[in-house]
Amino acid sequence: MKMNNFIKSISMPNDWLVELKNTSSLNSLYKPIDFIKQELSRDKEITPPINKIFNAFNFCSFLSTKVVIFGQDPYFQKGLANGLAFSVDEDKTLPASLKNIYKEIENDLGAVINKSGCLKNWANQGVLLLNASLSVEISYPGSHSNIGWEDFIYDVIKSLNKKGGIVFMLWGNNAKKYVKRIDQANNLVLTSSHPSPLSAHKGFFGCKHFSKCNTYLIKNKYSPIKW
Numbered sequence: 001m002k003m004n005n006f007i008k009s010i011s012m013p014n015d016w017l018v019e020l021k022n023t024s025s026l027n028s029l030y031k032p033i034d035f036i037k038q039e040l041s042r043d044k045e046i047t048p049p050i051n052k053i054f055n056a057f058n059f060c061s062f063l064s065t066k067v068v069i070f071g072q073d074p075y076f077q078k079g080l081a082n083g084l085a086f087s088v089d090e091d092k093t094l095p096a097s098l099k100n101i102y103k104e105i106e107n108d109l110g111a112v113i114n115k116s117g118c119l120k121n122w123a124n125q126g127v128l129l130l131n132a133s134l135s136v137e138i139s140y141p142g143s144h145s146n147i148g149w150e151d152f153i154y155d156v157i158k159s160l161n162k163k164g165g166i167v168f169m170l171w172g173n174n175a176k177k178y179v180k181r182i183d184q185a186n187n188l189v190l191t192s193s194h195p196s197p198l199s200a201h202k203g204f205f206g207c208k209h210f211s212k213c214n215t216y217l218i219k220n221k222y223s224p225i226k227w
Contacts, residue, residue: 013058023158031147032144032148044137045138046137047078048135056085059084060123065126069128070168070171070172070178071086071172076139078139086101088118089118093117094117098195100205105210105227107206108209112227114227121226126225157182160187161182169209171204
């Protein structure tokens with residue numbers, strides 16, 4: 001399948017396509033997409049489904065983006081990942097990492113408005129829920145961490161750097177590697193450990209990223225996020 005046809009099949013929103021074409025002509029997509037095509041031809045199971053890999057962009061346009069939350073891999077269990085970092089569909093049980101995110105929101109702000117596993121409400125408010133890798137082989141965490149997604153994420157950051165005034169939340173070591181690519185003079189960068197039960201106590205709990213984010217947004221004349 002030609003690149004343009006593949007992009008059409010995954011329905012990346014037009015404003016993101018325009019911005020990313022201006023940044024890199026979308027060249028950074030060739031490597032990961034080619035890898036995924038080869039894996040599928042070998043009957044490997046990839047998650048999220050192909051038509052959901054770019055859901056972070058589908059539910060949060062370039063124009064509306066004011067917060068970026070970086071995770072690591074999509075959930076590697078079959079049927080969980082829906083293309084939004086940390087999110088699952090409404091009918092799924094809350095994953096442990098998301099439970100810890102809600103726990104931190106409650107400790108930080110005193111209330112959680114959305115307690116379902118689906119984070120589309122955040123995305124619709126301008127939160128780009130982006131994993132460091134946009135895909136993973138089912139049952140094999142980290143399996144797509146070196147297939148080329150990194151270069152694509154760099155292009156996303158380049159585009160957002162030109163916009164400025166963005167809050168970047170980077171959780172976990174795989175996400176923190178992008179710090180050096182962010183224009184820290186014109187954006188707010190917040191880092192912590194990953195909210196996984198294995199690491200949340202190493203800096204995620206007590207980070208107060210959600211209140212810090214809203215304080216920055218209000219200061220820059222944006223509406224705060226209703227977490």
